[in-house]
Amino acid sequence: MIITESTVRDALGMTTISSEEQSLLTLVRTSAMGAVKRYLQYDPVQSQLTEYYPQRGMSPLYGGGSWDINEAHTRGVWTPYSTVSDALQLRRIPVRNIAAVHCDQNGRFGKGAGAFGSGTQWTEGVEFWAEYEQANLCLSGILQAQSCWYSEPGSIRVQYRAGYAEAELAGEATVEARSGADYVSAGVDASPIRHAALIAAVQSFKAIWARRKDATLGHLAGPITGERKGDYSYTIGSSTSGLDLAVELPSEAIWLLEPFVHYGAMAL
Numbered sequence: 001m002i003i004t005e006s007t008v009r010d011a012l013g014m015t016t017i018s019s020e021e022q023s024l025l026t027l028v029r030t031s032a033m034g035a036v037k038r039y040l041q042y043d044p045v046q047s048q049l050t051e052y053y054p055q056r057g058m059s060p061l062y063g064g065g066s067w068d069i070n071e072a073h074t075r076g077v078w079t080p081y082s083t084v085s086d087a088l089q090l091r092r093i094p095v096r097n098i099a100a101v102h103c104d105q106n107g108r109f110g111k112g113a114g115a116f117g118s119g120t121q122w123t124e125g126v127e128f129w130a131e132y133e134q135a136n137l138c139l140s141g142i143l144q145a146q147s148c149w150y151s152e153p154g155s156i157r158v159q160y161r162a163g164y165a166e167a168e169l170a171g172e173a174t175v176e177a178r179s180g181a182d183y184v185s186a187g188v189d190a191s192p193i194r195h196a197a198l199i200a201a202v203q204s205f206k207a208i209w210a211r212r213k214d215a216t217l218g219h220l221a222g223p224i225t226g227e228r229k230g231d232y233s234y235t236i237g238s239s240t241s242g243l244d245l246a247v248e249l250p251s252e253a254i255w256l257l258e259p260f261v262h263y264g265a266m267a268l
Helices: 005-012 019-040 191-212 251-260 263-267
Strands: 047-053 065-069 076-080 087-089 095-103 128-130 142-145 156-162 177-179 182-184 224-228 233-236
Touching: 005 019, 005 191, 019 191, 019 251, 087 263, 095 128, 095 142, 095 182, 191 251
Parallel strands: none
Antiparallel strands: 047 156, 065 076, 087 142, 095 156, 128 142, 177 182, 224 233
16 A cells, blocks of 8 residues: 555644544545556556556558567467567566466457467566566566567466565665565665655645635535525535545655656557
């Protein structure tokens, strides 16, 4: 998890909390984490994934192509030249471990008959490899192929682990370790991601609550929820649903997140 409710409460200095404040806190925390993920172009919390590539068809260049033959010379597939070549960009970063890569021209995003059978698995270090900066840390999220990747949409299935561990998000990754299923790399400090989300949540809570409750006037008027024509009267709601509850990333949060943005996702 990027930030917890208790972390936001501590940052706001709230030792006690009303049900109304609790509802708003839950909303801004969730919205702040969503805003961070959208800006980064990925969920930074480490998890296991199964994804299919390419995501869409690529136009072949000049009708040419090449034979993709494995090292044992037991498999050969004709692959048209296209913008898909020897580099495969994965959707999540950083890549921590590749469980399996299967390539099948008839894969069809896992829906083809007998898709991604045992004979379609590629060998890491022989037929493909990740661009690791250090053990279990590929910041680019790029896999290199010995020859070239298939260009048929949904012909590649990648099962991998990506994202940052809790110790890294806390800025406490000092040694190489495993924490449950998570990989932890020494010296990796992803705490700016957590700080950015916390800044967004706290500032949004304060701004929304200030509009919701005034020190002199008390709770500000909400949206009109009912009207009556005879002896005209109207009813005003008291919930925050009529207010602008969108969480925007402050400039300082954006500055903290900038080094972690997945610009390669634009190519997917």
